Amino acid sequence: MSNDSSSTTAIVLDRRLDRDLLPTAPALMLSLTAEERTRSRYHFLTDDNTAVFLQLPRGTTLQDGDLLTATTGALLVRVVAKPELVLTIASDDPLNLLRAAYHLGNRHVSLEIAPTYLRLSPDPVLEGMLVHLGLQLVTEIAPFCPQGGAYSHHH
The missing domain is CATH 2.60.260.20 (Urease metallochaperone UreE, N-terminal domain)
Structure with a gap:
């Protein structure tokens, strides 16, 4: 394109x-x-x-x-x-999503954070870690809107 x-x-x-x-x-x-x-x-x-x-x-x-x-x-x-290939992470336990966000943040992964899911670019190593943490993973085509960093200027 x-x-x-x-x-x-x-x-x-x-x-x-x-x-x-x-x-x-x-x-x-x-x-x-x-x-x-x-x-x-x-x-x-x-x-x-x-x-x-x-x-x-x-x-x-x-x-x-x-x-x-x-x-x-x-x-x-x-x-x-634009919708793209993403990995969407869900859990019935909000604490599990927080744990996943913590571990992904430690790896400086671009991450979309929503109340009921996390979303990132597919990565087999991270997928293994997330499965080990007991999260539900879905690979799908969806818009990906990662958070800006702590020091980014967003309006």
């Missing part, structure tokens, strides 16, 4: 807007995996094949629902968490 050497002139998206100040409905949707949402300078194609180039401050991590625009124009693009 992404293209580094596009001969077509891409629309440069270089501003992230405050979601609460939405002036108009987004014209385009840009579906990106969790890893793609960490790229601040990259060529992508929107869902309708419009070429765009992200030119955001280095270290920017986009979140599902973020709005992007070009300084030079009124085009509005909404970032969407």
